[in-house]
Amino acid sequence: MSGxxxxxxxxxxxxxxxxxxxxxxxxxxxxxxGKSALFNQLTGVDQIIGNWPGKTxxxxxxxxxxxxxxxxVIDLPGIYSFSTYSLEEVVSRDFIAxxxxxxxxxxxxxxxxxxxxxxxxxxxxxxxxxxxxxxxVDLAEKKGIAVDTRKLSNLLGVPVVxxxxxxxxGIAALTAEISGLVKERPVPPQLRYGREIEERIGKVQAxxxxxxxxxxxRFIAIKLLERDPEIVRILSAxxxxxxxxxxxxxxxxxxxxxxxxxxVISAERYLVADRIAAEAVTITEPxxxxxxxxxxxxxxxxxxxxxxxxxxxxxxxxxxxxxxxxGAQASAFLAEFLSxxxxxxxxxxxxxxxxxxxxxxxxxVAGVTLVIPYVLPFYLALAVIExxxxxxxxxxxxxxxxxxxxxxxxxxxxLILGYGCNVPACYSCRIMExxxxxxxxxxxxxxxxxxxxxxxxLGLVAAFVDIWWALALYAFxxxxxxxxxxxxxxxxxxxxxxxxxxxxxxxxxSPAVILNQTWARTRSLVWIVFPAYIIGSAALQAFYAAxxxxxxxxxxxxxxxxxxxxxxxxxxxxxxxxxxKELTILTLAVIFGTADFALVLSPVQMIVLALVSMLxxxxxxxxxxxxxxxxxxxxxxxxxxxxxxxxxxGGIAFRVLALFM
Amino acid sequence: MFIIWVNLNYGTMPQEQVEEYLExxxxxxxxxxxxxxxxxxxxxxISPGSVTEVLKSLSDKGLIRYEPYRGATLTEEGGRIAxxxxxxxxxxxxxxxDVLKIRSETVHEEACRMEHAISAETENALCRMLNAPxxxxxxxxIQPCSRGVGSCCECDAAVGEGVPEPKSPRDRKIVPVxxxxxxxxxxxxxxxxxxxxxxxxxxxxxxxxxxxxxxxxIPLDGPVEVAVRRTKIALDCAIAAxxxxxxxxxxxx
Numbered sequence: 001m002s003g004x005x006x007x008x009x010x011x012x013x014x015x016x017x018x019x020x021x022x023x024x025x026x027x028x029x030x031x032x033x034g035k036s037a038l039f040n041q042l043t044g045v046d047q048i049i050g051n052w053p054g055k056t057x058x059x060x061x062x063x064x065x066x067x068x069x070x071x072x073v074i075d076l077p078g079i080y081s082f083s084t085y086s087l088e089e090v091v092s093r094d095f096i097a098x099x100x101x102x103x104x105x106x107x108x109x110x111x112x113x114x115x116x117x118x119x120x121x122x123x124x125x126x127x128x129x130x131x132x133x134x135x136x137v138d139l140a141e142k143k144g145i146a147v148d149t150r151k152l153s154n155l156l157g158v159p160v161v162x163x164x165x166x167x168x169x170g171i172a173a174l175t176a177e178i179s180g181l182v183k184e185r186p187v188p189p190q191l192r193y194g195r196e197i198e199e200r201i202g203k204v205q206a207x208x209x210x211x212x213x214x215x216x217x218r219f220i221a222i223k224l225l226e227r228d229p230e231i232v233r234i235l236s237a238x239x240x241x242x243x244x245x246x247x248x249x250x251x252x253x254x255x256x257x258x259x260x261x262x263x264v265i266s267a268e269r270y271l272v273a274d275r276i277a278a279e280a281v282t283i284t285e286p287x288x289x290x291x292x293x294x295x296x297x298x299x300x301x302x303x304x305x306x307x308x309x310x311x312x313x314x315x316x317x318x319x320x321x322x323x324x325x326x327g328a329q330a331s332a333f334l335a336e337f338l339s340x341x342x343x344x345x346x347x348x349x350x351x352x353x354x355x356x357x358x359x360x361x362x363x364x365v366a367g368v369t370l371v372i373p374y375v376l377p378f379y380l381a382l383a384v385i386e387x388x389x390x391x392x393x394x395x396x397x398x399x400x401x402x403x404x405x406x407x408x409x410x411x412x413x414x415l416i417l418g419y420g421c422n423v424p425a426c427y428s429c430r431i432m433e434x435x436x437x438x439x440x441x442x443x444x445x446x447x448x449x450x451x452x453x454x455x456x457x458l459g460l461v462a463a464f465v466d467i468w469w470a471l472a473l474y475a476f477x478x479x480x481x482x483x484x485x486x487x488x489x490x491x492x493x494x495x496x497x498x499x500x501x502x503x504x505x506x507x508x509x510s511p512a513v514i515l516n517q518t519w520a521r522t523r524s525l526v527w528i529v530f531p532a533y534i535i536g537s538a539a540l541q542a543f544y545a546a547x548x549x550x551x552x553x554x555x556x557x558x559x560x561x562x563x564x565x566x567x568x569x570x571x572x573x574x575x576x577x578x579x580x581k582e583l584t585i586l587t588l589a590v591i592f593g594t595a596d597f598a599l600v601l602s603p604v605q606m607i608v609l610a611l612v613s614m615l616x617x618x619x620x621x622x623x624x625x626x627x628x629x630x631x632x633x634x635x636x637x638x639x640x641x642x643x644x645x646x647x648x649x650g651g652i653a654f655r656v657l658a659l660f661m
Numbered sequence: 662m663f664i665i666w667v668n669l670n671y672g673t674m675p676q677e678q679v680e681e682y683l684e685x686x687x688x689x690x691x692x693x694x695x696x697x698x699x700x701x702x703x704x705x706x707i708s709p710g711s712v713t714e715v716l717k718s719l720s721d722k723g724l725i726r727y728e729p730y731r732g733a734t735l736t737e738e739g740g741r742i743a744x745x746x747x748x749x750x751x752x753x754x755x756x757x758x759d760v761l762k763i764r765s766e767t768v769h770e771e772a773c774r775m776e777h778a779i780s781a782e783t784e785n786a787l788c789r790m791l792n793a794p795x796x797x798x799x800x801x802x803i804q805p806c807s808r809g810v811g812s813c814c815e816c817d818a819a820v821g822e823g824v825p826e827p828k829s830p831r832d833r834k835i836v837p838v839x840x841x842x843x844x845x846x847x848x849x850x851x852x853x854x855x856x857x858x859x860x861x862x863x864x865x866x867x868x869x870x871x872x873x874x875x876x877x878x879i880p881l882d883g884p885v886e887v888a889v890r891r892t893k894i895a896l897d898c899a900i901a902a903x904x905x906x907x908x909x910x911x912x913x914x
Contacts, residue, residue, distance in 0.1 A: 263852075266864055395895075498897025502895075
């Protein structure tokens, strides 16, 4: 991971104080509890999405206005624990412990209170001023689960508010609690574990000097007993005695229970959580009755050994077909509309500034006509599928296949995103747990034909050869992803972690969450893809006008003409395609002076050209993202591999296809 | 090492031979429900006539139940011995392929001969060194040990203290959660393998003693969906195979 290219949208230090805020609060909780919906309710539209400084973890923050005060709301990642299993967990606990927010709101799911309280207990160990929002009380009630929030508040010693975030219920009461918390900053009471553990926590705590600690002493004592690698590392430097003593005590715990101390302490926390939940929760219909829930009935189909796969194919296929059929119409309409302002066909003669301006404008139009008609609807539809809960089912169904590539089911998310644009798809590889899996997933994402490449495939092959040949190219691409994935799995060092994923109940998607998710994914298009398109297109235009056309074509001729069997003029278009993949056919049309490619290219040439354009290199924006998410070496190795693969396959395809076409 | 198949004297039947028979019956019973004489003969490459005699002898020793024509099934004691040998066999296969880098096609024969010679102490030391693998190189599951320890961690801690006999001989029936039928509920007994994963699972609510049920299994070694503490979690099947649960005894083996 590289250092600072990661932090965008926020200045170093991580406090984007565009306007000074009076207070800062954090939202914390498990994934799938409606935390994002609550965040949207509290902050409205004024949100800043960026990265945690120096970390490849997304950070969302907004402003809550209450009684004339501005309160910054930071939405922490959805996590289950404060261990160090993922970067999200470390980022979250460091934020609460080190940046001292004025309050922390713990969002919990009313239907699964024990599991959520397990995290609440850990939050209490960090001792921030805390309030709890028991969310989705309506869904819990439908399942026959009632949470007595007053009792829960008494048991935990912190304010508890019932909410239904997607409908805005309970938000006013919660805001009132927040307002009280930030003013008084009460320290929450600590929950006690069993004597066996509690005694040992006390012993370690007694050895620590609270003046030197950046985290609460009790938190450190517990983490030392759990052998938390991060805390052990920090404390080893300043207080090796305490670390050693804690290690001895941890070993005692282990010999009593015969389990790693962290597992014993987790079990202990669950014991406390179970006890509290048992008092605060009344279940009127034990086990939800014998009637199967709607989620179970949908899963009978969605996770069926045969029909489940048909569902996956239907949904993903439908999503792609719908997007590209609809997108082609909308794109044509937009292009028509924008052509009223300026000619957006590349211009190659005339005053230099005109050429530059024309290039920049062409880039802008290209961006608009790709993003608005294709990428946006695609990501919107995908966000609907994701928020409904179905995406996790796709992950489960495809887990086995992903295994063969050293990945697991969750990797399907970046891969599907890749069909829209590779840039956000590469970012979403962060959901993979190990560094090796992140890199493998990103490599495969760059082989997925994005919208721009689809324009090339459809514009050349589907339009002038046959739609079936275009589909065959897609099918071939999937096969290639599997083959290269297998090879990369063996070549890249590191460990692969198997799938561990919560399966949320299905629910009606919330419009606010969908819009936010779509924006989170498309915003990278605005600040990476658009600038690259505009600057790159202007630069190419200049390059082109400067008369470097023939030399480049001559230079590339051994590859393009001799090996790939394409016209020499294709050389420059492939070079242009590095900036924007769809430039390959746009420039081709200008060079040949016709958009009827059937006149200038044979069907074989069109297929080979589409194939090569699909594979030959990630575009510049993607290379930049790879370099920032991983490092330059990875970005260059991936690019070089793809150039070689594309040339090899293109040449072979030319020779094979020529036999029968 | 050569195995001599001529000694049919019941009292002095070599341990190795007994173990080979029990293993064969174990495999066949899993495959066909009962081990037929002809199938055993084919498996061990000997004549059906000699098999029948040995089966009678094993039956006398209380290791198998033998009914002519139907075939042989293992008794509890026979099953225990066969299970131990299978475990040693598969651990040895992992050792030979992963540590000694011997080709996986050839390790079976080798392990077949070694499995009779190693002690329980060596078996457990191998298991620790190999990080408690869950599968042999050919994909068959490796049963957890019958050592008197609650977890791999305790096993590590007790190195060099000899091999304690099981605290209470495994009267509990402990199986990987993957063997539960969808809808079946059991209590979590322990989690084997990688500590980071064990930690993660316990954070998600899979703590010892918790009731776990399997809600769905995706075929062909796909993920297993388990329900725990009113949430559902999809788990890679190799991870799930390391989660052991205690099933309530209902039917005799």
